[in-house]
Amino acid sequence: xxxxxxxxxxxxxxxxxxxxxxxxxxxxxxxxxxxxxxxxxxxxxxxxxxxxxxxxxxxxxxxxxxxxxxxxxxxxxxxxxxxxxxxxxxxxxxxxxxxxxxxxxxxxxxxxxxxxxxxxxxxxxxxxxxxxxxxxxxxxxxxxxxxxxxxxxxxxxxxxxxxxxxxxxxxxxxxxxxxxxxxxxxxxxxxxxxxxxxxxxxxxxxxxxxxxxxxxxxxxxxxxxxxxxxxxxxxxxxxxxxxxxxxxxxxxxxxxxxxxxxxxxxxxxxxxxxxxxxxxxxxxxxxxxxxxxxxxxxxxxxxxxxxxxxxxxxxxxxxxxxxxxxxxxxxx
Amino acid sequence: xxxxxxxxxxxxxxxxxxxxxxxxxxxxxxxxxxxxxxxxxxxxxxxxxxxxxxxxxxxxxxxxxxxxxxxxxxxxxxxxxxxxxxxxxxxxxxxxxxxxxxxxxxxxxxxxxxxxxxxxxxxxxxxxxxxxxxxxxxxxxxxxxxxxxxxxxxxxxxxxxxxxxxxxxxxxxxxxxxxxxxxxxxxxxxxxxxxxxxxxxxxxxxxxxxxxxxxxxxxxxxxxxxxxxxxxxxxxxxxxxxxxxxxxxxxxxxxxxxxxxxxxxxxxxxxxxxxxxxxxxxxxxxxxxxxxxxxxxxxxxxxxxxxxxxxxxxxxxxxxxxxxxxxxxxxx
Numbered sequence: 001x002x003x004x005x006x007x008x009x010x011x012x013x014x015x016x017x018x019x020x021x022x023x024x025x026x027x028x029x030x031x032x033x034x035x036x037x038x039x040x041x042x043x044x045x046x047x048x049x050x051x052x053x054x055x056x057x058x059x060x061x062x063x064x065x066x067x068x069x070x071x072x073x074x075x076x077x078x079x080x081x082x083x084x085x086x087x088x089x090x091x092x093x094x095x096x097x098x099x100x101x102x103x104x105x106x107x108x109x110x111x112x113x114x115x116x117x118x119x120x121x122x123x124x125x126x127x128x129x130x131x132x133x134x135x136x137x138x139x140x141x142x143x144x145x146x147x148x149x150x151x152x153x154x155x156x157x158x159x160x161x162x163x164x165x166x167x168x169x170x171x172x173x174x175x176x177x178x179x180x181x182x183x184x185x186x187x188x189x190x191x192x193x194x195x196x197x198x199x200x201x202x203x204x205x206x207x208x209x210x211x212x213x214x215x216x217x218x219x220x221x222x223x224x225x226x227x228x229x230x231x232x233x234x235x236x237x238x239x240x241x242x243x244x245x246x247x248x249x250x251x252x253x254x255x256x257x258x259x260x261x262x263x264x265x266x267x268x269x270x271x272x273x274x275x276x277x278x279x280x281x282x283x284x285x286x287x288x289x290x291x292x293x294x295x296x297x298x299x300x301x302x303x304x305x306x307x308x309x310x311x312x313x314x315x316x317x318x319x320x321x322x323x324x325x326x327x328x329x330x331x332x
Numbered sequence: 333x334x335x336x337x338x339x340x341x342x343x344x345x346x347x348x349x350x351x352x353x354x355x356x357x358x359x360x361x362x363x364x365x366x367x368x369x370x371x372x373x374x375x376x377x378x379x380x381x382x383x384x385x386x387x388x389x390x391x392x393x394x395x396x397x398x399x400x401x402x403x404x405x406x407x408x409x410x411x412x413x414x415x416x417x418x419x420x421x422x423x424x425x426x427x428x429x430x431x432x433x434x435x436x437x438x439x440x441x442x443x444x445x446x447x448x449x450x451x452x453x454x455x456x457x458x459x460x461x462x463x464x465x466x467x468x469x470x471x472x473x474x475x476x477x478x479x480x481x482x483x484x485x486x487x488x489x490x491x492x493x494x495x496x497x498x499x500x501x502x503x504x505x506x507x508x509x510x511x512x513x514x515x516x517x518x519x520x521x522x523x524x525x526x527x528x529x530x531x532x533x534x535x536x537x538x539x540x541x542x543x544x545x546x547x548x549x550x551x552x553x554x555x556x557x558x559x560x561x562x563x564x565x566x567x568x569x570x571x572x573x574x575x576x577x578x579x580x581x582x583x584x585x586x587x588x589x590x591x592x593x594x595x596x597x598x599x600x601x602x603x604x605x606x607x608x609x610x611x612x613x614x615x616x617x618x619x620x621x622x623x624x625x626x627x628x629x630x631x632x633x634x635x636x637x638x639x640x641x642x643x644x645x646x647x648x649x650x651x652x653x654x655x656x657x658x659x660x661x662x663x664x
Binding site: 026027055056058059060061062063064065074092093094097100101104105119318319320322323324325 | 358359387388390391392393394395396397406424425426429432433436437451650651652654655656657
């Protein structure tokens with residue numbers, strides 16, 4: 001890939017591409033998880049019938065815009081960064097809610113072409129008393145993202161392209177992903193990927209492996225996802241493997257913080273203290289937001305990780321996947 | 333009015349009627365309130381254009397079912413009571429969200445007849461850093477509630493009918509209100525009313541005065557609303573006035589608790605301690621829920637007030653107008 005030219009003018013710090021989803025968040029106990037055979041802590045794709053069934057079974061819910069990469073770009077904007085987002089919603093109420101919440105924090109939203117009769121996607125999130133979230137996603141129109149939906153000038157104008165692994169669950173979205181990555185590199189931009197979920201890594205391991213080796217400049221993920229990617233038993237082996245593939249990998253290890261893995265060095269950085277963890281939804285997304293906000297300002301990597309930790313701490317201390325305060329106000 | 337016969341069998345403890353709304357909740361500072369000329373702490377009715385304008389101006393929002401009497405009946409159900417609700421939504425996404433959140437806690441929901449091309453109503457709520465909420469309501473289809481929408485067998489089957497003063501903002505809803513009250517009394521049920529808002533009392537003072545004197549068995553409200561109802565300058569005068577009109581009035585005075593006003597006696601009861609008040613939306617609604625849950629079980633009045641205080645404390649300690657935990661689990 002061409003080396004990034006830091007001098008190229010940019011309109012955006014981060015351009016995100018992902019599945020545009022509205023989260024439907026509810027609290028339930030582990031009995032609910034067991035009764036409905038949910039994969040605790042993971043993201044499962046569901047069809048319309050299963051989504052309706054689960055919604056029916058669910059208690060009182062809160063609706064809030066979500067989507068992994070979408071959460072990240074709103075976090076970047078909330079820090080005061082310039083962000084854009086490409087993802088598909090319908091012309092329905094949840095689509096309007098999603099668009100509102102993007103624009104409300106100043107993210108440039110490119111929703112792609114309209115599709116009739118397919119609703120905006122939603123993610124049914126069950127938060128258990130241990131603050132873990134279990135996600136069941138009905139992709140709806142978000143999964144119809146295809147190459148023509150990628151606004152190429154937007155991709156070309158962002159310092160870092162940020163894409164979620166979840167895009168790989170649909171072939172058209174995967175093609176859109178590859179087009180976006182190629183476009184970014186043509187314009188001397190950097191390409192980043194979040195592995196999203198260890199089951200998602202399982203579903204697409206070969207694709208991810210070649211992508212990380214050939215196309216990805218910055219890889220985000222957690223330790224489980226990285227070990228799954230390389231099918232190794234220890235975190236150390238996974239770190240050594242990713243060092244061969246990728247210039248920079250930022251791997252979170254929950255409350256222990258993160259590892260910043262470069263070709264020739266590994267740094268660690270701590271997480272922030274949190275009084276009470278209420279809902280871990282969005283932790284990884286917001287960590288990436290803080291990291292990329294710092295990275296696109298050329299801050300030292302340990303400082304980028306500090307900003308990631310601050311954003312993650314904010315989002316896990318309340319219900320919902322996006323910050324409730326302006327992250328700018330939390331800058332150290 | 334006929335005296336209630338406690339021996340009549342009932343299907344429901346409380347039957348609520350009100351404007352069925354989905355809340356759109358956002359945080360903003362007092363500058364936002366001033367800039368958009370909002371009536372802080374009150375409920376203002378807005379038309380479509382103003383609703384769109386405010387939504388545009390609003391930051392990241394959370395959607396959550398609301399509506400004053402609707403919040404109350406979900407509170408009754410959350411305590412383990414039997415509740416029903418009559419209120420109008422459309423066959424749109426927000427209408428489905430509203431219906432889901434009713435059924436999810438076990439409330440029997442009677443949505444009335446469908447109306448095309450009028451969306452489900454919504455209430456734009458701005459929460460300021462002092463935890464005060466400022467509400468701007470676009471009534472949508474909820475305001476089309478009319479007498480044929482009142483499911484009379486449901487009203488006849490509830491120990492206490494509970495209605496919100498906000499219904500008086502539309503003539504058809506007012507007629508529906510009167511029909512429901514007459515039906516309840518014919519079946520020896522009790523009729524309760526919440527005054528809703530001091531501006532609402534201002535708009536409909538004469539109606540409310542005759543209603544309280546002629547039709548209402550249990551009146552809910554806060555001290556401002558009661559003083560506005562009787563146009564007096566002191567709370568004592570208001571208490572004396574309502575004693576002449578009404579068998580039982582339960583008047584909240586914020587963190588100081590409440591007054592339980594009977595014809596010949598006035599009791600006081602304290603509020604519950606709250607670690608941090610985050611959002612006062614729903615405080616009065618949930619107070620009424622706890623009180624009515626106890627009242628329909630013939631608990632002593634001070635114990636009813638205690639349950640009201642417990643429910644109010646739960647709802648003001650988080651964002652959103654409905655309990656996030658089963659209130660049953662908080663029973664003393």
